[in-house]
Amino acid sequence: MAKNNSIILKIVAGLVVLAVLYFGGNAVFNNNTSETGPIKIGYIGPLTGPSAVLGMDAVKAVEIAVSEANAKGGIDGRQIELLIEDDQYLTKNTVSAYDKLVHTDKVKILLVASYGGMFAVKDRALRDDVLIINPLDCNKDVADADKNILCLATETESIGRVLAGQMLDEGRETAGIMYSTKDTFMALVADSFKKAFEAKGGKVLVESFNYEDDDFRTQILKLKEMEVFVLLGHDEVGLIMKQVGTLGMDKPFFTTGTITSPVAQELAGGNEEDTVFAFWEADAKNQKAKEFNDKFTKLVGRGPILSLTTHPAYDVVKILTDVVLPKTKSTDADKVKAELLKVVNYEGVTGKVTFSKEGLAPIQEKAFRLMGGVPVKI
Amino acid sequence: MEYLIHIGILIGIYSILALSLNLTVGFTGLLSITQAAFYGIGAYVTAILLTSYGMNFFLSILVGMFISGVISFIIGFVLSRFDGDYFALGSFGFNIIVYSIFLNWQSLTRGPLGIPGISKPELFGLDFNENIVFLGLVTIFALLAYLLSEFIVNSSFGRVLKAIREDEKVIQVYGYNTLFYKLTIFVIGATFASIAGAFFASYITYVDPSSFALSESIFILAIIILGGLANNKGAVLGAFCLIILPELLRFVGFSSDIAAQMRQVTYGLILVLLMLYRPQGLLGEYKL
Amino acid sequence: MPILETKKITKHFDGVYAIDGLSVGFEEGKITGLIGPNGSGKSTLINLLTGTFPFDKGSVVFSSSEEVKELLPYEVSDYGITRTFQDVRLFEQMPVIDNILVVLTKRNVVSSLFEKHKKFHLDKAEEVLKKVNLWEKRDELAVNLSYGQRKLLEIGRILAMSDGFGNNSNIFFFDEPFAGLFPEMRKIVIGVIEHLKQQGKTVVLVEHNIDIIRELCDHVIVLDNGKLLAEGTPDEALAKREVMDAYLGE
Numbered sequence: 001m002a003k004n005n006s007i008i009l010k011i012v013a014g015l016v017v018l019a020v021l022y023f024g025g026n027a028v029f030n031n032n033t034s035e036t037g038p039i040k041i042g043y044i045g046p047l048t049g050p051s052a053v054l055g056m057d058a059v060k061a062v063e064i065a066v067s068e069a070n071a072k073g074g075i076d077g078r079q080i081e082l083l084i085e086d087d088q089y090l091t092k093n094t095v096s097a098y099d100k101l102v103h104t105d106k107v108k109i110l111l112v113a114s115y116g117g118m119f120a121v122k123d124r125a126l127r128d129d130v131l132i133i134n135p136l137d138c139n140k141d142v143a144d145a146d147k148n149i150l151c152l153a154t155e156t157e158s159i160g161r162v163l164a165g166q167m168l169d170e171g172r173e174t175a176g177i178m179y180s181t182k183d184t185f186m187a188l189v190a191d192s193f194k195k196a197f198e199a200k201g202g203k204v205l206v207e208s209f210n211y212e213d214d215d216f217r218t219q220i221l222k223l224k225e226m227e228v229f230v231l232l233g234h235d236e237v238g239l240i241m242k243q244v245g246t247l248g249m250d251k252p253f254f255t256t257g258t259i260t261s262p263v264a265q266e267l268a269g270g271n272e273e274d275t276v277f278a279f280w281e282a283d284a285k286n287q288k289a290k291e292f293n294d295k296f297t298k299l300v301g302r303g304p305i306l307s308l309t310t311h312p313a314y315d316v317v318k319i320l321t322d323v324v325l326p327k328t329k330s331t332d333a334d335k336v337k338a339e340l341l342k343v344v345n346y347e348g349v350t351g352k353v354t355f356s357k358e359g360l361a362p363i364q365e366k367a368f369r370l371m372g373g374v375p376v377k378i
Numbered sequence: 379m380e381y382l383i384h385i386g387i388l389i390g391i392y393s394i395l396a397l398s399l400n401l402t403v404g405f406t407g408l409l410s411i412t413q414a415a416f417y418g419i420g421a422y423v424t425a426i427l428l429t430s431y432g433m434n435f436f437l438s439i440l441v442g443m444f445i446s447g448v449i450s451f452i453i454g455f456v457l458s459r460f461d462g463d464y465f466a467l468g469s470f471g472f473n474i475i476v477y478s479i480f481l482n483w484q485s486l487t488r489g490p491l492g493i494p495g496i497s498k499p500e501l502f503g504l505d506f507n508e509n510i511v512f513l514g515l516v517t518i519f520a521l522l523a524y525l526l527s528e529f530i531v532n533s534s535f536g537r538v539l540k541a542i543r544e545d546e547k548v549i550q551v552y553g554y555n556t557l558f559y560k561l562t563i564f565v566i567g568a569t570f571a572s573i574a575g576a577f578f579a580s581y582i583t584y585v586d587p588s589s590f591a592l593s594e595s596i597f598i599l600a601i602i603i604l605g606g607l608a609n610n611k612g613a614v615l616g617a618f619c620l621i622i623l624p625e626l627l628r629f630v631g632f633s634s635d636i637a638a639q640m641r642q643v644t645y646g647l648i649l650v651l652l653m654l655y656r657p658q659g660l661l662g663e664y665k666l
Numbered sequence: 667m668p669i670l671e672t673k674k675i676t677k678h679f680d681g682v683y684a685i686d687g688l689s690v691g692f693e694e695g696k697i698t699g700l701i702g703p704n705g706s707g708k709s710t711l712i713n714l715l716t717g718t719f720p721f722d723k724g725s726v727v728f729s730s731s732e733e734v735k736e737l738l739p740y741e742v743s744d745y746g747i748t749r750t751f752q753d754v755r756l757f758e759q760m761p762v763i764d765n766i767l768v769v770l771t772k773r774n775v776v777s778s779l780f781e782k783h784k785k786f787h788l789d790k791a792e793e794v795l796k797k798v799n800l801w802e803k804r805d806e807l808a809v810n811l812s813y814g815q816r817k818l819l820e821i822g823r824i825l826a827m828s829d830g831f832g833n834n835s836n837i838f839f840f841d842e843p844f845a846g847l848f849p850e851m852r853k854i855v856i857g858v859i860e861h862l863k864q865q866g867k868t869v870v871l872v873e874h875n876i877d878i879i880r881e882l883c884d885h886v887i888v889l890d891n892g893k894l895l896a897e898g899t900p901d902e903a904l905a906k907r908e909v910m911d912a913y914l915g916e
Contacts, residue, residue: 090588090589097628100625103379116588181587191491545757552748
């Protein structure tokens with residue numbers, strides 16, 4: 001037994017030595033930030049795990065953008081190399097993925113989809129001269145975060161504002177919010193709705209629920225005096241709608257784009273009709289968006305599940321490959337950022353893109369109503 | 379090298395966690411699924427004290443240890459009423475309660491938004507901003523945790539813990555009030571875990587509840603089962619293996635279409651195979 | 667003068683009386699045999715007197731005249747009581763020597779943390795293990811011992827309780843120590859019991875083997891259905907009609 005143990009420890013020690021030699025040697029000898037190798041762009045996001053829906057299609061979108069650029073010859077003859085890492089939306093994994101991409105693969109431009117992970121790597125990005133672009137969340141916290149973090153994404157606060165605005169237009173005075181604590185996103189939306197609604201004299205009561213819950217009656221009953229239910233979650237929102245009906249309540253529902261999911265609608269069992277929700281979809285007249293959608297469907301076999309994950313990510317890479325990198329000819333973070341901030345009214349699949357001086361290009365969501373299972377703009 | 383240093387830091391943090399859990403599960407036989415809770419308490423205490431009050435990191439560790447110590451004493455006392463599976467269930471429940479508190483006590487923890495901007499330690503003008511220096515600090519604490527664990531388990535006290543694991547009723551008949559022993563080791567384990575939490579908070583610079591969910595407790599349990607229960611070297615080796623393995627898999631050339639999923643499958647497969655062929659763990663002699 | 671007496675002690679399980687209003691005494695310095703057919707309550711009585719189960723009614727009186735209505739497991743050794751188990755309960759994943767050392771060391775959390783292996787602990791462990799012929803196996807895990815060796819280790823463990831380090835035990839309950847042992851091992855156990863008697867200790871021996879009872883015991887208590895059936899010297903008790911009927915009826 002002792003003999004086995006010492007063999008195991010020796011093997012481990014050997015592996016550690018090899019690893020140090022490999023990585024140490026890599027650092028010393030392999031400085032591939034040269035101006036001749038491929039241009040590297042990194043993507044870190046959830047590809048597996050409970051939040052995989054936020055990353056798995058986005059990655060395909062980014063791949064499409066990269067292959068389009070490479071088909072045109074790349075940048076000055078240099079191909080674009082896309083490096084993808086999965087972090088399962090877990091903060092410590094984002095940091096590991098960041099370290100691997102930046103220090104081993106020498107990537108200088110990263111798309112980071114995980115909200116918490118983005119905060120965890122922001123100081124590192126500053127120190128390492130790495131530019132981070134968030135293609136999933138654009139909000140005040142991101143703006144305040146760091147000079148090396150930019151975003152081109154749906155503005156989280158706009159969801160809350162849109163819902164609050166619509167409610168106020170309808171003359172509603174009280175709202176019961178139920179939000180999922182699965183990740184930061186719904187909490188941010190709840191927060192922004194509450195601020196926008198209360199600022200105009202509305203009254204709000206807030207309850208939360210766990211992602212895996214399937215019985216929401218306690219929270220529903222606590223909110224029963226409120227005129228409207230604001231439901232912020234994923235497919236389980238359909239279940240909440242059903243249970244509201246079962247409890248004999250007839251409340252108007254306000255929610256997010258997750259209600260467009262067929263699973264959510266099935267769970268709601270008819271109660272989803274007339275729901276008001278904040279949503280973003282590509283303009284039907286946007287030719288580029290149509291072409292992108294076709295390419296995506298051809299590659300994946302279906303359309304994107306959530307366009308707000310795919311379209312911004314696609315536009316980020318297209319702007320980099322078509323506008324910025326041909327000018328900077330390098331991935332130097334300061335140069336790339338300076339050029340990004342100059343982008344005004346770029347015509348992308350998300351519409352006209354302009355970066356503010358803080359580095360935000362927020363995409364506003366709008367109010368829709370669900371009619372016959374189809375989103376109709378209000 | 380930075381990447382290796384990063385992995386080294388994570389191994390150090392998880393070694394402390396594994397050593398702490400090994401004391402309760404491996405040596406005392408208390409099937410505790412609470413480690414992530416105390417890990418989280420330590421992390422949040424450091425996060426809040428550093429960002430809101432500018433407290434010194436090392437002082438925040440002491441505060442975290444004190445708070446974890448008190449909470450674990452109370453919880454340990456409650457859980458000691460239960461045996462075996464019921465103890466595990468109770469500890470499970472406690473972990474979920476603490477997670478819910480992180481998520482819902484928003485005025486204190488900012489809930490799912492988390493607490494960003496946690497600074498690195500500083501001591502007498504020496505700062506630990508450079509990762510390699512931070513690695514040195516974590517390594518020192520991990521070493522101290524290892525030495526302390528060895529001291530505990532090799533003492534007469536440690537022998538009693540093992541006897542409790544083997545047959546608590548019998549060791550009671552021979553004159554031991556086992557409640558005191560179980561409480562003591564439970565509190566020691568909790569304070570170790572809170573130290574690991576403090577380091578995690580400062581290193582990652584951001585804490586949010588998702589890092590301290592039940593799955594984290596289970597991950598730490600997997601580390602000590604893999605490394606070998608009731609073996610302190612095994613705990614460290616387990617941490618080494620389970621941190622390195624997913625990172626190594628990043629370098630395996632799966633096609634990018636399926637890389638992420640294949641890595642998860644491979645990771646799971648390796649664990650299953652290890653448990654089939656070496657159920658006592660890599661360095662263990664004792665099976666759960 | 668009884669060192670330990672029960673006063674109408676009662677224990678039932680799901681309505682069945684395992685021990686029913688039993689009042690018996692164990693004389694100090696003597697070897698008392700506790701016999702009776704299967705299910706008569708012998709092991710239950712030992713379990714009650716060593717804190718394994720609480721008693722429903724009655725009390726226990728010690729020679730110090732202290733009367734207790736409740737015995738907690740970790741208190742019994744304070745009263746000088748120790749025992750072996752019918753189903754041999756060792757600390758399986760610990761070495762033989764640790765099984766002995768654990769009863770020799772301080773019973774206090776803080777002191778045990780800082781206690782170093784003192785030479786006299788190891789010497790005592792050596793003495794005890796040599797007495798039960800297990801010194802050669804001292805580093806072996808208890809789970810790897812043969813059945814007979816396991817019984818001897820248990821005997822060694824309570825022997826280690828007798829000399830003042832762990833606790834100064836003076837009431838020894840042996841629950842069927844001879845079952846399944848080869849003759850050479852039986853001799854060892856007999857030697858241990860006689861050694862204890864020489865030291866003035868009190869021994870209570872639960873045993874089915876009547877020859878051993880006759881050979882070793884000064885006094886015999888016969889139980890049946892949780893009640894006292896007979897008591898006296900071995901010859902006296904075993905000659906009684908009711909005792910023979912109880913055993914034949916088995």
